[in-house]
Structures are given as C-alpha cells and as structure tokens.
Amino acid sequence: MTAEALGSGAPSVERRERAQGMALRAWARARGILSVIRPLAWVLIVAAIVLWITGQTLGWWELTVTAVVIATVVALCAFFLIGRTAYDVTLDLNRTRVVVGERAVGALTLANTSSRAILPSRVVLPVGSGRGVFTVRRLPAGETAEELFAIPTQRRGVLKVGPVSVVRGDPLGAFERVHRRDQPVDLFVHPRTVLFDGQSLGFLRDLEGLPATDLSRDDVSFHALREYQPGDDLRHVHWKSTARIGEMMVRQYEETRRSHFVIALSRSAADYRNADEFELAISAAGSIGLRALRDSQRVEVRVQGRELPAATGKQFLDSLSAVEHSRPRQGGIVELSGVVAATLPTASVVVLVAGSAVEAATLRIACARLPFGARALAIVAEAGATPSLRRIGDADVITIGALDQLPAALRKVLA
Incomplete structure (x- = not known):
C-alpha cells in the first residue's frame, strides 16, 4: 500500500469517528x-x-x-415542563442511628439561589423501599422552603434516605421531568439491646488477661496500696510501707480478664422457626457484645460468610443492623462453629447464638467443634418461651423467650 493510499484513508476514519460521536450525542439527547x-x-x-x-x-x-x-x-x-428546578437541596437527619421503634426526624431545605422565581414543583424523598412526596410552593429568588419529616422504624436494617428528586410535571401525570439534587444518607436502625450490670462471661482471671477498671483484693495485676480493712488477706500486707507509714497497708489489684471474646451468630434461616426468633437472637448477641466491650474485652463476631466489625459499640450495632439471612450453602450453626475453630483457635470464650430450630444433638456437635479450652455458652432464641438453663456437654445452654430475660439467665450461669 502506497503512502498516498494511507493518507487518503485517514480522513475517512476521522469522519467515521466524528459521525459516531454525533450519533451518540443525538441518542443521549433523544433519550433525555x-x-x-x-x-x-x-x-x-x-x-x-x-x-x-x-x-x-x-x-x-x-x-x-x-x-x-x-x-x-x-x-x-x-407546557407544565417549562420552568427551572435549580434548587440547592440540603438533607439533614437529626440522628443517623436509631433503635427499632424510634422515629428518625429530619429536615429538607430547598433554597432558590438564582435571580428568578421557581414555579411550584414536587419533591420526592426515597426512604428504603418507600418514598415521601412534598409539594413546594412558588419560591421567589433568594428564599428558602423547609419541610420536616419523620421516618418510622418498625424493622431493623440500613435504610437509604435519598437521593432527593425534584419533579416537575402536569396534573394528569402524562409528563414528568426529574432532577436528582442530593446524595443519599444511610440511616442505621439498630436492634433492641438490654443493659445489665456485672461482669460479662469473659470474667476469667488468668495470666494472659488484660487489666480492667474494677479493683479486687486478690489477682495478678498490682494496682496500688491502701489501708488495711477487716477481712483483708494478711498475705497481701506490704510490710515495708507499713513500717514506714506506721499504718498497716495492703496491696490492691486490678481484676484481669481474658481478652478474646467471640460471638458466633447464626444467620441461617434453617436455624430459626420465624422472623421473631431471628430478631431476638440478634438483640441477644448485641446485648452480650456491648457488655463485653464495656468490660474491655477484645470482641470478635462471626456470622456465616464474614466477620462483623466490632471494635466499638457503635460499629458493632451498625454491622448488626445489616445482618440478613445467609444462603443455604453456607451452612448452619455447626459449620459456623467450625469456622470459629479454624480462624480463632485462641478464643477464650465463645458464645453461640441460634434459634429454636436447632436440635440438642446439633448444638452438641457445634459446641464440640469450638477451640480447645474455650469456655462455651449457647443462647437459644425461642420467642415466647420460658427461660431455662441446661448443660449440653461442656457448654451452658440458655433458652430465652424475650430480650429482658437475658440478664437474669446470665446471672444463673455466673452463679
């Protein structure tokens, strides 16, 4: 091929690319x-x-x-499509984290920053699978309009609020022009939890423990000296300080606890008889996890298929808000116990949480798979059941029918 032929082919390629670009722009405009x-x-x-x-x-x-x-x-x-919708939209939620049953209150502010008035329009605010519709009056230049709204939260989950859409259309609904003006905001609906006093199930004194803020008369982590009180063990008297001060002084210790606290929450639908049991199990896991975090425990949470972040209480509850049923091929509580044993062999305390569809024999196999030497506790959520405590192998098994039964049931385990 000669140079002249190559040169003559280049303009045709450019014309073809230019034609394709024009066609794409025309199609985008027509689609709009x-x-x-x-x-x-x-x-x-x-x-x-x-x-x-x-x-x-x-x-x-x-x-x-x-x-x-x-x-x-x-x-x-x-003709109703004529007009601008150049609002500056601000979406403000008073709280982005609420508990099931609480209302999330927010405000939607629309400002006309242009030099001309904006004709009446509708504003659509998607909330999860639903949406709220607000009618905005004619807005003169430089003015703002504010709409307050409340989002009821009947179910745990993560709701996307927004993006806000400004809609202009006719009364019949034949034409509708939509402009999205805002970024969506995540609203975390946390599960219900219950607070309880006392130590968590990780309260086991040992040499590998981490010091806590609770003081004790007898442990392995020295804290300070204090005056002798009747009943103190004389073995802890600090004789040098006693001789120097002239009063009997004893050593005071910080209680230590094991640092590896694991919660294994089954999200297999086969382990629960209904949705209420699943929500009760999530609430129980959340309550125990929060107690362990307050007790300075290192908390790790496993569900089928992944690990839930639990470095802080807020992060832990956020992750629980998004928990849904797993796929059947990911297995139930037995497979989850195997994952815990394989990935967390140094766990000190493991809490298994499942529903009443798990039989005692299955629960025994799950507990037997846990890491060697770990203290095992199983919590069975059975909506409406009377609380009970039993032993399956080396594990304590608690059955609860309501969330408020959890503190009393745990006290029986620690007794």
Missing part, C-alpha cells in the same frame, strides 16, 4: 427527551394518531375532533 414521557402520554399520543387516521379514512368527523382534543390536552400537559 423521551424519559419525560410517561406511559399515559404514550397512550394518549397513540390514541390521537389512530383516531385521526380512522376519522380521515372513514370520513367520521367525530373521530377527527376527538383526536384533535386529545392532541390539544397532550400539548397543554407538555
């Missing part, structure tokens, strides 16, 4: 125009065309007049 036409408008347009053709063919002027009327209505509806 077509997006404002709602199904009702298409029905009216097709009806007007059919009636017009039929009337002209058969000579029925009634059909022709009807077609003209329909076309006129469609044209009048299209």
Whole structure:
C-alpha cells in the first residue's frame, strides 16, 4: 500500500469517528427527551394518531375532533415542563442511628439561589423501599422552603434516605421531568439491646488477661496500696510501707480478664422457626457484645460468610443492623462453629447464638467443634418461651423467650 493510499484513508476514519460521536450525542439527547414521557402520554399520543387516521379514512368527523382534543390536552400537559428546578437541596437527619421503634426526624431545605422565581414543583424523598412526596410552593429568588419529616422504624436494617428528586410535571401525570439534587444518607436502625450490670462471661482471671477498671483484693495485676480493712488477706500486707507509714497497708489489684471474646451468630434461616426468633437472637448477641466491650474485652463476631466489625459499640450495632439471612450453602450453626475453630483457635470464650430450630444433638456437635479450652455458652432464641438453663456437654445452654430475660439467665450461669 502506497503512502498516498494511507493518507487518503485517514480522513475517512476521522469522519467515521466524528459521525459516531454525533450519533451518540443525538441518542443521549433523544433519550433525555423521551424519559419525560410517561406511559399515559404514550397512550394518549397513540390514541390521537389512530383516531385521526380512522376519522380521515372513514370520513367520521367525530373521530377527527376527538383526536384533535386529545392532541390539544397532550400539548397543554407538555407546557407544565417549562420552568427551572435549580434548587440547592440540603438533607439533614437529626440522628443517623436509631433503635427499632424510634422515629428518625429530619429536615429538607430547598433554597432558590438564582435571580428568578421557581414555579411550584414536587419533591420526592426515597426512604428504603418507600418514598415521601412534598409539594413546594412558588419560591421567589433568594428564599428558602423547609419541610420536616419523620421516618418510622418498625424493622431493623440500613435504610437509604435519598437521593432527593425534584419533579416537575402536569396534573394528569402524562409528563414528568426529574432532577436528582442530593446524595443519599444511610440511616442505621439498630436492634433492641438490654443493659445489665456485672461482669460479662469473659470474667476469667488468668495470666494472659488484660487489666480492667474494677479493683479486687486478690489477682495478678498490682494496682496500688491502701489501708488495711477487716477481712483483708494478711498475705497481701506490704510490710515495708507499713513500717514506714506506721499504718498497716495492703496491696490492691486490678481484676484481669481474658481478652478474646467471640460471638458466633447464626444467620441461617434453617436455624430459626420465624422472623421473631431471628430478631431476638440478634438483640441477644448485641446485648452480650456491648457488655463485653464495656468490660474491655477484645470482641470478635462471626456470622456465616464474614466477620462483623466490632471494635466499638457503635460499629458493632451498625454491622448488626445489616445482618440478613445467609444462603443455604453456607451452612448452619455447626459449620459456623467450625469456622470459629479454624480462624480463632485462641478464643477464650465463645458464645453461640441460634434459634429454636436447632436440635440438642446439633448444638452438641457445634459446641464440640469450638477451640480447645474455650469456655462455651449457647443462647437459644425461642420467642415466647420460658427461660431455662441446661448443660449440653461442656457448654451452658440458655433458652430465652424475650430480650429482658437475658440478664437474669446470665446471672444463673455466673452463679
């Protein structure tokens, strides 16, 4: 191929690329125009065309007049699209974290920062699978409008609030122009939890423990000296300080606890009889995890398929808000126990949480799979059941029918 042939082919390539770019821009513009036409408008347009053709063919002027009327209505509806929607939109939630049953209150502020008034329009605020619709009056230049709203939270989960959409359209709903003006905000609906006093199940004194803020008369972590009190063990008297001060002084210790506290929460649907049991199990796991975090424990949480972040109480509850049922192939409580044993072999305390569909034999196998030497506790959520305590192998098994039964049941384990 000669140089002249190569040179003549280059302009054709450029023209083809330019034509493709123009076609893509034209298609994008056409798609934007077509997006404002709602199904009702298409029905009216097709009806007007059919009636017009039929009337002209058969000579029925009634059909022709009807077609003209329909076309006129469609044209009048299209005029409602005229106008700007250049709002500055601000979405503000008073709280982005609430507990199931609480209301999340927020405010939607729309400001007209342009030099001309904005005609009335509708504002749509998606909330999860639902949405709220607000009607905004005519907004003069430089003014703002504020809409307050409350989001009821009947179920645990993570709700996306937004993005806010400004809608302009006609009363019939034939045409609708939508402009999205804001970024969505995550609303975390935390599970219910119960607070209880006393030490968590990780309260085991040992040499590998971490010091806590609770003081003790007898442990392995020295804290300070104090005056002798009746009942103190004389073995802890600090004789040098006693001789120097002239009063009997004894050593005071910090209690130590094991640092590896694991919660294994089953999210297999086969382990629960209904949705209430699943929510009760999540609430129980959340309550125990929060207690362990307050007791300076190192808390790790496992569910089928992943680890839940639990460095802080807020992070832990956020992760529980998003827990859903797992896929059947990920197994139940037995498979989850195997994962704990394989990934956390140094766990000191393991709490298994499941529903009443788990049989005693299955629970025994799950407990037997846990890391060697770990203290095992199983919590069975059975909605409406009477609280009970039993032993399965080396594990304590607590059955609760309501969340408020958990503190008393744990006290029996620690007794």
